[in-house]
Structures are given as structure tokens and as C-alpha cells.
Amino acid sequence: MNDAVMAKYTKDKKVGEGTFAVVYVGKQVKTDRKIAIKQIKEGEFKDGVDMSAIREIKFLQEIRHANVIELIDVFTAGPRLSMVLEFLPTDLEGLIKDTKILFRLGDVKAWMLMATRGLHHCHRLQILHRDLKPNNLLISPTGELKIADFGLARQMPNPKDKMTPTVVTRWYRAPELLFGARYYTPAVDVWSLGLIFAELMLRLPYCPGEDDIDQIDKTFRAFGTPTEEEWPGLTSLPAYPKTVNKYPHPSVQELKMRFSAATENGLELFQAMTELNPADRVSCEEALTADYFTEFPRPTKLAELPGRTE
Amino acid sequence: MSANYWTSSQRLHWLLTKETLAERRKGLEDIFDPGKLQTIKALNPWHVRVYLHTLIHLLGQNLSIRQRILATAEVYLTRFHTKVPFGEINPYLVVATAVYVACKVEEHPQHIRTITSEARSLWPDYISHDPTKIAECEFYLIEELGTYLVIFHPYKSLMQISDAMARSNAQITMAPEEIQVTWSMINDSYITDLHLLNPPHIVAMACIYMTVVLRSHIMRMTMPSEAVKSRIEAFMTFFGESNVDLEQTIDCVQEMISLYVNWDTYSEKQCRVEIAKVIT
Ligand SMILES: Nc1ncnc2c1ncn2[C@@H]1O[C@H](COP(=O)(O)OP(=O)(O)OP(=O)(O)O)[C@@H](O)[C@H]1O
Numbered sequence: 001m002n003d004a005v006m007a008k009y010t011k012d013k014k015v016g017e018g019t020f021a022v023v024y025v026g027k028q029v030k031t032d033r034k035i036a037i038k039q040i041k042e043g044e045f046k047d048g049v050d051m052s053a054i055r056e057i058k059f060l061q062e063i064r065h066a067n068v069i070e071l072i073d074v075f076t077a078g079p080r081l082s083m084v085l086e087f088l089p090t091d092l093e094g095l096i097k098d099t100k101i102l103f104r105l106g107d108v109k110a111w112m113l114m115a116t117r118g119l120h121h122c123h124r125l126q127i128l129h130r131d132l133k134p135n136n137l138l139i140s141p142t143g144e145l146k147i148a149d150f151g152l153a154r155q156m157p158n159p160k161d162k163m164t165p166t167v168v169t170r171w172y173r174a175p176e177l178l179f180g181a182r183y184y185t186p187a188v189d190v191w192s193l194g195l196i197f198a199e200l201m202l203r204l205p206y207c208p209g210e211d212d213i214d215q216i217d218k219t220f221r222a223f224g225t226p227t228e229e230e231w232p233g234l235t236s237l238p239a240y241p242k243t244v245n246k247y248p249h250p251s252v253q254e255l256k257m258r259f260s261a262a263t264e265n266g267l268e269l270f271q272a273m274t275e276l277n278p279a280d281r282v283s284c285e286e287a288l289t290a291d292y293f294t295e296f297p298r299p300t301k302l303a304e305l306p307g308r309t310e
Numbered sequence: 311m312s313a314n315y316w317t318s319s320q321r322l323h324w325l326l327t328k329e330t331l332a333e334r335r336k337g338l339e340d341i342f343d344p345g346k347l348q349t350i351k352a353l354n355p356w357h358v359r360v361y362l363h364t365l366i367h368l369l370g371q372n373l374s375i376r377q378r379i380l381a382t383a384e385v386y387l388t389r390f391h392t393k394v395p396f397g398e399i400n401p402y403l404v405v406a407t408a409v410y411v412a413c414k415v416e417e418h419p420q421h422i423r424t425i426t427s428e429a430r431s432l433w434p435d436y437i438s439h440d441p442t443k444i445a446e447c448e449f450y451l452i453e454e455l456g457t458y459l460v461i462f463h464p465y466k467s468l469m470q471i472s473d474a475m476a477r478s479n480a481q482i483t484m485a486p487e488e489i490q491v492t493w494s495m496i497n498d499s500y501i502t503d504l505h506l507l508n509p510p511h512i513v514a515m516a517c518i519y520m521t522v523v524l525r526s527h528i529m530r531m532t533m534p535s536e537a538v539k540s541r542i543e544a545f546m547t548f549f550g551e552s553n554v555d556l557e558q559t560i561d562c563v564q565e566m567i568s569l570y571v572n573w574d575t576y577s578e579k580q581c582r583v584e585i586a587k588v589i590t
Pocket of ligand 1: 020023
């Protein structure tokens, strides 16, 4: 580690800054491979290494998968910790917002397939991501989608261990989290993926709540208000609101109108990923066998996907 | 063993052979001058390990930290000492830092100030008020661990194996007090190198073996000895069919026995004094 490791990489220019890190691009000297160096901010060190950085290092050292960002190396220089990551210049949010790019059905399918595979791998290792959103799904120069940002991730706890419900960026937050559930499952990530699916089809966020209360209302408006029969235990969740607006569940017809380009199999998968009751929501493993992924049109080949830079 | 262990950093990067471990330790001795090396080598290494174990548990109890997290901290400490020899840096600081990092990794973070002040109240001669000391040491520790932080423990295997025992033959169902004894043996196993040399399920099996086979005469004094014998036979049948490596398990059992033998001659007070000589 340290100097010997650092000498293996060049740090060329700053490309971005997040809450706890500054990101530079550089090269792996030996291979000339482009890399990103994520340097944890120094200020944090008086209080020890930030939890997000700990989580990111901890999990990325355990996960190796084509659809999860690769942690190539970690080094310390001075009182700073730096992660060497594979270089991923584009993210799905950028592509969604770039109105010059047209998405074909196969493009959306290819991204959904790669995201579901990456997430399935995390779940198989008992890891919850807890912050899936378009801006954490990065695109490699060759067009591969990679799940990134494990700063909120955690190991699936023992059944008795509580977890905090204040995870996941609001628009992608599953209903059980909105209601303050302290025990939840990988289904929270599947919900986020479902909302990303909708956003890929619409090119707009599907449930853009303005605050936590509005988020519940927008979620019910989009998916219908669940009942205690459909979801036993629902109304006793810690943050279930005293009064809720009652909206009907959207009919198939209604959904077809909202997602005019989607196929029936596509809508079926979307619905399965966004079941309000987490116990009824599809798992990644099941999702991967959905007819949507095998029906025509096939997922676009990497070489033809928008967003690749090579 | 859970699927994730097989692809884990623990298996891929931190599972050592006895030979590698011995070589690494030998290599570490070079950094000391001959005088200091002599003082260090005069220490009983088992006693040093028991002492560190006691320190971790003392700090852990005062902060009400769970056993599992302390176990993670102990593995960090053992790994750290394959890179940095005991006596090179203040062991009290390393102990406090290992506990601090383990709490974060196991998702029960403690404030760095809380750990600092608790450690200081326990060991005022060795821990300063300044929390940045732990922050600096955290860096060093994480670096020496190769930034591999996830630790798999035998506790889960213990539950899985004991369930399998009950399913395979009612006669070898583990009684609650047997599980309890095995559990605390696993706690003790962190004093040894077993977690560097074996996957967790082997350590679990070794501790079960000790409870069911070696301690059964003591534990089940009320049972006629014929019954004890037949139960041990039933257990050995289960073991034989279980795919758990017998030789490796027995190796672990012997290591645990060495630990207990050496523990018998341990005096905390004497060890504290001897260690003080080394680190000043
Ligand atoms: N692997 C990478 N390759 C190329 N650029 C990257 C890479 N990772 C991050 N970046 C760039 O650096 C910026 C900051 O990334 P970082 O992950 O630190 O924060 P963030 O996710 O944008 O925000 P936050 O920390 O608030 O979640 C990103 O917006 C992106 O532009």
C-alpha cells in the first residue's frame, strides 16, 4: 500500500465532488487503463473515517461482478484514504436527461437487465444497497452498466436487528421505508429498480415527492392506496399516517396509457417490482427470469447502446 | 457455510497457512534491536494474547458492545500483528482503535470521543485525551488490514451445525448449556490464530467437538458411561458424514487445548507489568 501503490497510478484532473470525497481521473501507469481516484475528504478525519467511506470500502472489497463498480485498489497518502475505481464517465441520470438521445425499447431492457444482474449479485451476498437511483448507475466507456455508491449499503442483519428506515433518496424510497419500517428486506432495492424502470420509459421521475408526506401521497396516487388486507401489518408500521388519501390501484388499461411504449411483459415486470407489499414484490432472482427479458426486442448489444464513449 | 464466505476477502486474502504465518512473524522480528527483541521474546506469547483479549473485553463491556463486534475487533488485532509486531506500537491504542473500527464496520458506530474517553478512564497511562490519536491509528490499522474489513464468525455455523446434529440423530441434540459452553469457547478462540488459519465452520466444529466429546464426561455426569460412549459414537458418525475436514478440526482442538493449558499459568497483573516494560 501507501507510496508503492500510489506510484502505480497517476492523478490527472478533478472531475467531481461528492459529500465525502473528491474524485479525480488518472491512469494505471502499467496498463494505461483510465481510472478514477476517489479521495476521502481530509476534514472528516478528525472524527475518524466517515461511515460512508467505510461501507464503500468494506463492500466493494467483497463484491466482484461485471455490473458492480470495481474497486481496483486503496491507498493512503498523508492522512488521506483514496480508492482507485474503474473509470465510469457516464451515469443513467445524465442519459435520461439528455433529450437529444432517443431510447429504444432494447436500450431500456439492456440497462434493466444489467442493473438487475448486479443487484442480484449483491443480494446473493446478503448486501442491501439502499440508495439505488439513476445517478448511482454508472456507464462504462464500453456501455456496461455498473452499480456504484455503496455508502449506504449494509449487510442483511439478523432477523432481530433493527435498521434505520431513513435510507434511499426519497423518490426511489419503497413504501415500507416511507412508513418507517425498522425491519426490511432486499425488496427495498427492487422497488428502487422498479422506479428507475419507470423513469427510463418516461424520461421523467415517476414519483417525485416534494417532501416525505408528499412522497407517500404521490406513491399512492401512482400505485393505489394499499389496504390492511393486501398488506397485513401495514397500518401498524411506525410512521403510517393517521389519514391517507384513497386512490384506486391503476388498471392495466391505465398503465398502458401511462407507459404507451411498454409491452405487456414489460408492464408485468414493472408491476411485480413495485408491489406495495414488500412480501409480494418480486426478487431479483425471479425478475431475471421475466418474459420481458427474453421477448422481442432483445436487449441492445453493448456496442450499440447510447452513452458509451469508446 | 454461507455462499458469501467462499468469495470473501477473508477466504481469498486472509486465510493463511501455518508456514506463511510463521514466516511473517519471523520477518517482523528484524525491526527490533537485539536488546528489545530479547525482552519481547521473554514474554509468553499466549499470555500476551490473553491480555489483549482481556483489554478488548473490558473496553467492550464498559461500552456495552456486543460480543460479535468484539470478535471482529479481535480478528483485526490478530491480523494487524501479522504485519506489525507486538511491542512496536502502543497496544492500548491499537485495542481501542480496533474496537472503534469494528463498531463502524458492524453498523453500531460509537463516537470517537466516547471510545477515547472510555479507554482513557481504563488506561490513563497509555491513552491521551486527544481523539485524533485513534483517528490516526485507524488509518494505520485499515491500511495494515489491506482494507479488508468484513469478518465471518463461527457463531452462525455453530447454530447451523447444532441444528443439523439434532436433525440427524436426536441422541446428539445439543442441550442449551452445551450450546452455551461452545459459544464461550468460540469467544475464547479469538485469542488464538485459528481465525487466520481456518474457515469459521471448522472453528465451530472444533468447539462443538470439545464440548460434545472432550467435556461430555464432565457435562453429563448423571448419564451412565455407556450412554456417554454411545452418544460420542453417534456424534463421530455425524462428524464423519458431515464433510468437515477431520484433521483440520482436530488441529484446531489441539490449539484450543494449548490455549487453556497456558491460560492456567496466566497472571494478569504480572503480564501487565511485563508488557509495560516492553512498550516504554
Ligand atoms: N468511477 C468514476 N468514474 C468517473 N467519474 C466518477 C466516478 N465516480 C464518481 N465520479 C464523478 O465524481 C462525482 C462525485 O462522485 P461521488 O461518488 O463522490 O459523489 P456523488 O455520488 O456524486 O454524491 P454524494 O457523495 O452526495 O452521494 C460524480 O458526480 C461523478 O461525476
